[in-house]
Amino acid sequence: MNDNEILVTIGDIPYTTTITHGKNTLIADEPQELGGQDKGVNPPALLLSAIGSCKAMTVKMYADRKKWKLEEVNIKLSYETLKSELQQTTYIKCHLSFKGELDQEQKDRLLQIAEKCPIHKILSNPIIISSNLI
Incomplete structure (x- = not known):
């Protein structure tokens, strides 16, 4: 994966998304009132x-x-x-x-x-x- 590539993965948990860039990971999510888990930034x-x-x-x-x-x-x-x-x-x-x-x-x-x-x-x-x- 180069500097211009990001891997985004979502599984069974609604809206909770893992964003991977090299060795760094972020979590994106939606607030609970929109059906998400509120575990990350939207x-x-x-x-x-x-x-x-x-x-x-x-x-x-x-x-x-x-x-x-x-x-x-x-x-x-x-x-x-x-x-x-x-x-x-x-x-x-x-x-x-x-x-x-x-x-x-x-x-x-x-x-x-x-x-x-x-x-x-x-x-x-x-x-x-x-x-x-x-």
């Missing part, structure tokens, strides 16, 4: 987690290279989907805050850098998802 929250963690890592990496005193990055994410007759549009909101000795210019630059994280780029461009039986 798929939409996993998507937001991917965006948030990528932005945080990208910003921290940039600040470290610049030797800026960025102590902590906090990102609060949410989404809303609006449907029309022709399409649906999903709005993802990312509210970033930085802790450390940073001036406004540095904070503004870090916000620009967050917009350049790999997951943001993937989701901001056309995506084609193909599914097949193997």
Whole structure:
């Protein structure tokens, strides 16, 4: 399995899904009120987690290279989907805050850098998802 591959497995327990990437494992699930066991994060929250963690890592990496005193990055994410007759549009909101000795210019630059994280780029461009039986 390479870095771009994930193995997802579900068995007898409704909605409880094991996600394997290399030697790392996550559990995805749905809340009990939706029939799940509430043993893990639901798929939409996993998507937001991917965006948030990528932005945080990208910003921290940039600040470290610049030797800026960025102590902590906090990102609060949410989404809303609006449907029309022709399409649906999903709005993802990312509210970033930085802790450390940073001036406004540095904070503004870090916000620009967050917009350049790999997951943001993937989701901001056309995506084609193909599914097949193997």
